[in-house]
Amino acid sequence: MSEANDRIDALVKANDVVLFMKGSVLFPQCGFSSRAVAILDHLGVPFETVDVLQDQEIRTGIKEYSDWPTIPQLYVKGEFVGGSDIMMEMFESGELQQLVAA
């Protein structure tokens, strides 16, 4: 396990809802990250974000950790949920609301 892996592991285990994104909640730097934040805002649950643009090690490492090539990436209760397309599908079907409430 690399150091990046350990750091990502600690982040997803320490936070019930954590979004790896480009930019911050107030200033997302990509349309997909912006959409992901908007969805989480609608859920009304507390969430943590990690700006991968500020941390090259995590930016590269998260893609391997999740076996997922793009940012944003959402983790809920330590499990990888998906990127913004899956978040949108699950939000529209109500699954995401159930997942964070469970």
Added chain:
Amino acid sequence: MPMAADDIKALIRAAIPDAQVEIRDLAGDGDHYAARVVSASFAGLNRVKQHQLVYRALGGRMGGELHALQLETAAPDGD
């Protein structure tokens, strides 16, 4: 470098031969696409695993030369 929609479709079909692939060029710029991929091989897999199969078919281009591909996947009889 942008990719042509037909190239994306061909890559997906090469890895997932039964896939029905619909691709829309969202912005008309050859760089922002939405794809819907339907394949029997997705049956029983969750969305993450379905998308991973498509990303694998694209062989590392996703997140690189292919920046924006909105993806929707399904098995033939719905989700």
